[in-house]
Amino acid sequence: MTVPLQVTFKDMDPSPALESRIRAKAARLERFADDILRCHVIVEAPHRHHHQGRLYRARVEVFVPRGDVIVTREGPLNHAHEDPYVAVRDAFDAAIRQLEDHVRRLRGDVKHHEPVMRRGRIARFIAGEDYGFIETEGGEEVYFHRNSVAGDGFDRLRVGDEVHVSVEEGEKGPQAVVVHPVHRRSAD
Structure with a gap:
């Protein structure tokens, strides 16, 4: 099954190459959860007036039954996010970690340790x-x-x-x- 995907570019020109990268990363999400309903990715350049040091923001919303995973990666101090590909990569990495945690919680695999x-x-x-x-x-x-x-x-x-x-x-x-x-x- 292919994850239904919506890609939105805000305050920036659409990039077919970046959208292709996003589609490839979204397709990998199925490896971590097989019941994904849909995925929405928003890439934004929030400060248009800057010519240098423009930091991109990437938001990945993964909708699954019994809870959603929503991750925003913006780097006010992370100059690596001057590259939109890095912001997207970081957002997907965080979304995968949260998706794995969500699946573990649903399966009951999360251990609860009471401090002794x-x-x-x-x-x-x-x-x-x-x-x-x-x-x-x-x-x-x-x-x-x-x-x-x-x-x-x-x-x-x-x-x-x-x-x-x-x-x-x-x-x-x-x-x-x-x-x-x-x-x-x-x-x-």
Whole structure:
């Protein structure tokens, strides 16, 4: 089945070559979802008064049962979008990722992870670095980075401090996603 496609050019002259590229990319969408109802692609040059640095905007709308995928790619800071082909490519790449996510959600393939907080203690810091290791109650050693510590608590942590830690498996072993220092109440 061929995806019904509508191509619109705004504030720019139609380009048969660009339209051909769009049609080829739209035809590839069927590989990711076989129930596409239609696709609408809008390519726009929003600032006609610029002679140089004109940034193109590409919008891909993919209509599927039980939800639509709509992606706009504009690059106010992305000068690669001075080329309309790049803006279209980026929009289709993002649309494919969202379409794949949509299909996974419909199939129920999306995993929902509830963070499991474990208790642990700061085992050690690496000198001069922004990371260290936590030993959990089960004796597992978990890597943690400054960015995983809630708030600005990294600089206040000391070896032996109790923490609650949410752990996931990283490339090199277990690593902390979130670290919450356990604050002791001072005796008044």
